[in-house]
Amino acid sequence: MNDRESDRPQLVAIDVDGTLARSDGSLSKKTCETIAKVRSENIKIVIATGRPLIVAFDCVEKLGGVDFVVCSNGAMTVELPSEEILEDIYLPLELPESLVKSLRAKIPGVAFAFEFQRGVKAQYGFAERLPSGVPIGEPVDDVLDLDPRPVRKILTWHDDYELSTFGQMIIEAVGNNVEISSSGLDFFEFGTIGVNKATALEKLTKQLKIDSEKTWAFGDEQNDIEMLEWAGRGYAMSNAEPSVKKAADFIAPSNDEDGVSVTLESIF
Secondary structure, three states: OOHHHHOOOOEEEEOHHHHHOOOOOOOOHHHHHHHHHHHHOOOEEEEEOOOOHHHHHHHHHHHOOOOEEEEHHHOEEEEOOOOEEEEEOOOOOOHHHHHHHHHHHHOOOOEEEEEOOOOEEEEOOOHHHOOOOOOOOOOEOOOOOOOOOOOOEEEEEOOOOOHHHHHHHHHHHHOOOOEEEOOOOOOEEEEOOOOOHHHHHHHHHHHHOOOHHHEEEEEOOHHHHHHHHHOOEEEEEOOOOHHHHHHOOEEEOOHHHOHHHHHHHHHO
8 A cells, every 4th residue: 555545534524614615605516526536435425514404415415425414513413325314412302492581581682493303493584594595494483382393403693793792692691501603604503512523423433443543524613623623634724714723734725716625636
């Protein structure tokens, strides 16, 4: 085995928004071709995203297929093409209602969406914060209307505040009941404490008997930091913010320069 082959990863985990996808949400032909080429070399491709499964599948279809999807910031891992759910972690049953009521009392006008196993229930204004064309159904007046489904993740936003200001407000209001994260879209996400992309990838690689040192990861946002620190090689996109770059081993070209594709071409 030559040096180039020995340096090849066995698994590559890639964030979507701001990383694999360009700023307009598109995936370039070059990117799709490179992903297919990497998979043909028996290297596992994992989409690792804050997106819920229904939204992550839009990216998978555009790529033409991947091996696994780690979505909802690590709360759900799905094997493809079988769509077998390998892990699915939910918030405690009583928490969504109590948290929503608490935040409504502290921050009037706050809005919410609930993510379930296969869908999302969202108040008005959520669809406009997602990439275009994502199917989420009709908005609801109140996410607390009777629904027996367990909630995997809560998403929240406010029309009257900049995201950074709103973020500070919810940090002060929420406490330590949930993991607060941002995937680069115009809302914040509340998930189960101790669950992130890195924890999901650690479990997946153990199942596949892949050493974490033989993994690469690409990301650009705060919710990618643990993943970049975990991977054998962590690549922050050049469009990432400073804290994300600090967590990475290397800096890749930006998402609009097909930075993931350009870097993966070095495998060959």
